[in-house]
Amino acid sequence: MALSPRKQQILKLIIDDYIHHPEPIGSKTLLSRHDIGVSSATIRNEMAELENLGFLEQPHTSAGRAPTHLGYRFYVDALMQPPILTAYEAERFSSVLNEKITNHDRLVEQLSVALSEITGYTVAVLRPEIKKAYLRHIELLPIDSQNVVIVMVTGEGIVKNKLIRLDMGIQPQIIYRLSRILQERLIGLSMAEISLSRINEIRSVMSTNHSVLAPVLGFISEVFEHEDERDVFLEGASNLFRFPEYSDLARMQAFYRFLESKRGILSFLSEPSPRIRVAIGEENGYEELRDCSTVTGTYRLGSLSAGRLAVIGPTRMDYSKVVGLVDYLTRRLSTIMHREEEYNEQETRDLARYY
Amino acid sequence: MALSPRKQQILKLIIDDYIHHPEPIGSKTLLSRHDIGVSSATIRNEMAELENLGFLEQPHTSAGRAPTHLGYRFYVDALMQPPILTAYEAERFSSVLNEKITNHDRLVEQLSVALSEITGYTVAVLRPEIKKAYLRHIELLPIDSQNVVIVMVTGEGIVKNKLIRLDMGIQPQIIYRLSRILQERLIGLSMAEISLSRINEIRSVMSTNHSVLAPVLGFISEVFEHEDERDVFLEGASNLFRFPEYSDLARMQAFYRFLESKRGILSFLSEPSPRIRVAIGEENGYEELRDCSTVTGTYRLGSLSAGRLAVIGPTRMDYSKVVGLVDYLTRRLSTIMHREEEYNEQETRDLARYY
DNA sequence: GTTAGCACTCTCGACTTTAGAGTGCTAAAA
DNA sequence: TTTTAGCACTCTAAAGTCGAGAGTGCTAAC
Numbered sequence: 001m002a003l004s005p006r007k008q009q010i011l012k013l014i015i016d017d018y019i020h021h022p023e024p025i026g027s028k029t030l031l032s033r034h035d036i037g038v039s040s041a042t043i044r045n046e047m048a049e050l051e052n053l054g055f056l057e058q059p060h061t062s063a064g065r066a067p068t069h070l071g072y073r074f075y076v077d078a079l080m081q082p083p084i085l086t087a088y089e090a091e092r093f094s095s096v097l098n099e100k101i102t103n104h105d106r107l108v109e110q111l112s113v114a115l116s117e118i119t120g121y122t123v124a125v126l127r128p129e130i131k132k133a134y135l136r137h138i139e140l141l142p143i144d145s146q147n148v149v150i151v152m153v154t155g156e157g158i159v160k161n162k163l164i165r166l167d168m169g170i171q172p173q174i175i176y177r178l179s180r181i182l183q184e185r186l187i188g189l190s191m192a193e194i195s196l197s198r199i200n201e202i203r204s205v206m207s208t209n210h211s212v213l214a215p216v217l218g219f220i221s222e223v224f225e226h227e228d229e230r231d232v233f234l235e236g237a238s239n240l241f242r243f244p245e246y247s248d249l250a251r252m253q254a255f256y257r258f259l260e261s262k263r264g265i266l267s268f269l270s271e272p273s274p275r276i277r278v279a280i281g282e283e284n285g286y287e288e289l290r291d292c293s294t295v296t297g298t299y300r301l302g303s304l305s306a307g308r309l310a311v312i313g314p315t316r317m318d319y320s321k322v323v324g325l326v327d328y329l330t331r332r333l334s335t336i337m338h339r340e341e342e343y344n345e346q347e348t349r350d351l352a353r354y355y
Numbered sequence: 356m357a358l359s360p361r362k363q364q365i366l367k368l369i370i371d372d373y374i375h376h377p378e379p380i381g382s383k384t385l386l387s388r389h390d391i392g393v394s395s396a397t398i399r400n401e402m403a404e405l406e407n408l409g410f411l412e413q414p415h416t417s418a419g420r421a422p423t424h425l426g427y428r429f430y431v432d433a434l435m436q437p438p439i440l441t442a443y444e445a446e447r448f449s450s451v452l453n454e455k456i457t458n459h460d461r462l463v464e465q466l467s468v469a470l471s472e473i474t475g476y477t478v479a480v481l482r483p484e485i486k487k488a489y490l491r492h493i494e495l496l497p498i499d500s501q502n503v504v505i506v507m508v509t510g511e512g513i514v515k516n517k518l519i520r521l522d523m524g525i526q527p528q529i530i531y532r533l534s535r536i537l538q539e540r541l542i543g544l545s546m547a548e549i550s551l552s553r554i555n556e557i558r559s560v561m562s563t564n565h566s567v568l569a570p571v572l573g574f575i576s577e578v579f580e581h582e583d584e585r586d587v588f589l590e591g592a593s594n595l596f597r598f599p600e601y602s603d604l605a606r607m608q609a610f611y612r613f614l615e616s617k618r619g620i621l622s623f624l625s626e627p628s629p630r631i632r633v634a635i636g637e638e639n640g641y642e643e644l645r646d647c648s649t650v651t652g653t654y655r656l657g658s659l660s661a662g663r664l665a666v667i668g669p670t671r672m673d674y675s676k677v678v679g680l681v682d683y684l685t686r687r688l689s690t691i692m693h694r695e696e697e698y699n700e701q702e703t704r705d706l707a708r709y710y
Numbered sequence: 711g712t713t714a715g716c717a718c719t720c721t722c723g724a725c726t727t728t729a730g731a732g733t734g735c736t737a738a739a740a
Numbered sequence: 741t742t743t744t745a746g747c748a749c750t751c752t753a754a755a756g757t758c759g760a761g762a763g764t765g766c767t768a769a770c
Binding site: 103136137139141143144147149151153157158159161162163165236237238241242247249250252253256257260 | 597
């Protein structure tokens with residue numbers, strides 16, 4: 001279905017207009033706004049054909065035409081101008097990145113706030129899974145006779161901890177011993193490698209003291225298995241109120257409920273997807289996102305699994321701009337974290353001396 | 356302004372009705388729904404007087420009457436029936452409390468989810484400040500030559516940590532030494548007591564190694580000073596869509612923006628307030644909460660400062676029910692945590708042997 | 711293939727009408 | 741003095757009417 005250049009031109013003009021001014025547009029209006037070399041009647045004919053092809057639709061007979069989801073799809077694939085970042089936008093991100101925030105979660109959150117501000121849409125972030133990380137450090141700290149803190153540090157510098165309350169008192173010596181054993185056997189392994197067999201190995205060495213062992217090993221597997229911690233960060237949800245397409249309260253509520261429950265948006269973000277994915281309406285695969293478009297970017301944080309960052313807006317989204325921003329941002333995030341990762345590996349090698 | 360019993364009865368009936376069916380109610384309708392011993396004309400007269408007194412208002416001349424904020428205030432203070440928890444509600448909370456969640460944040464979050472479900476309103480939680488906690492344990496863990504993890508545990512079992520990246524490599528021995536010094540000088544102190552002078556004391560002892568010291572001491576003060584960590588937990592914000600009083604999109608957006616920014620709701624929750632506070636409309640003190648009522652409960656977590664838990668709903672809130680739930684929940688939270696706290700102090704005393 | 715012209719369609723806002731709920735007032739009853 | 745029946749009056753909300761305006765599709769001429 002190769003579209004004639006003129007049809008493409010007309011489709012592009014309609015969508016460009018519609019993105020900023022969401023009202024069905026007629027042949028005359030289009031002509032009055034743009035310098036096309038033909039008359040309104042010709043445009044009318046072209047538009048009728050574009051409608052037959054499924055790229056445009058009329059809300060009713062005597063109205064102008066609006067893009068369909070298929071129209072947007074074609075626009076995204078073939079028509080929209082290549083995204084360009086403005087100096088302001090790049091600057092806005094850089095200023096966050098230059099703050100030298102050491103906590104990855106915070107950094108990504110701050111960037112999301114910026115992204116949501118710039119685009120005026122909603123941003124959702126799924127942080128990388130920790131499952132595939134390798135363990136850089138593990139330590140048990142006896143706090144008192146019945147409380148032990150377990151601290152784990154991944155290669156990427158993510159620290160996880162938990163206070164474990166034991167049923168019966170245990171001497172610190174035993175804790176220290178277990179701590180050393182865990183260090184000897186687990187440090188340097190990726191989480192995939194800390195399998196049941198290794199844990200059982202430890203269990204046999206420490207056979208005397210099951211009462212510490214059970215919760216400790218429980219926590220380790222919890223950190224790396226459980227998705228609980230993987231909550232979604234949301235920013236700018238209230239932005240969508242701006243758009244007339246969300247003036248239907250019932251729909252808005254369904255949408256909000258979807259975001260709020262976090263389950264839905266989590267599973268949406270967890271789906272495999274290319275580095276940059278644009279999904280329009282039903283393409284999202286969720287009833288609640290039927291009236292939305294999303295631009296999802298994947299970033300990599302060291303050896304961790306992919307993190308995801310999605311911009312959610314109306315289907316008449318400014319695709320060019322959003323794709324540009326998401327692409328830029330995830331790229332920068334990945335390289336920054338990649339650099340850190342290399343740095344850490346270097347360090348870890350140096351460190352070997354101490355052990 | 357002592358109201359006659361009959362006026363009180365009529366006001367109560369109107370509000371009881373209005374809470375579940377938010378339409379201005381007229382004398383005849385009221386009579387048809389309830390068995391009052393007088394005619395509609397009498398009720399009409401009483402209602403006219405209640406309006407003069409400011410307890411009721413008419414949207415327009417020929418409509419029924421609806422409660423004013425003053426009316427709700429009187430209702431809350433004098434009319435509503437004492438709150439009773441249903442078996443289901445108590446059971447719902449107990450099932451969460453019995454899960455033995457060790458992380459306080461999670462526990463309070465789960466309870467908020469239950470509270471929001473039961474009430475159908477929005478719940479906001481401000482976690483206790485950590486500032487007043489006493490330090491049960493502090494430890495520096497060298498991870499490699501340039502990375503140190505600092506771990507702090509409060510009396511309540513709250514664990515805080517951070518990975519500190521140093522500009523230059525430092526031998527683990529030095530880290531261990533600093534760790535011991537911190538332990539000797541800081542453990543057991545309340546955070547108020549870890550003043551600048553004590554920190555300077557440490558600085559003089561460790562004069563040689565400023566490069567570790569600065570970020571470590573920085574983190575300590577950050578943990579206990581900064582409000583950053585005190586983010587607000589929100590649950591059930593989308594519930595409010597149900598209510599016809601929120602069908603005005605612009606208002607809804609302002610409200611959502613308020614919740615989302617977290618600044619506003621944080622400062623709202625930070626205000627001093629009695630154990631249970633009911634605020635109606637303007638009483639909330641925030642423009643964005645002008646159309647809402649809030650029931651705020653304070654709970655205490657060990658020696659920490661107060662945590663706050665607020666139910667936010669329309670002004671025609673089911674006050675009796677909500678007050679009962681908030682009261683019950685904050686009480687149970689406080690006692691549970693109080694018990695834990697005693698337990699911990701016991702433990703800490705026992706522990707003294709080890710040091 | 712393109713365009714001017716024209717009859718036709720449909721929505722949206724403005725205006726009108728009407729049913730119904732509710733009121734306040736008055737005068738009679740308790 | 742308080743309560744009540746009765747009634748004229750008020751106001752809204754929903755339904756109906758109407759005309760302007762934007763846009764279309766078709767036809768015939770360029």
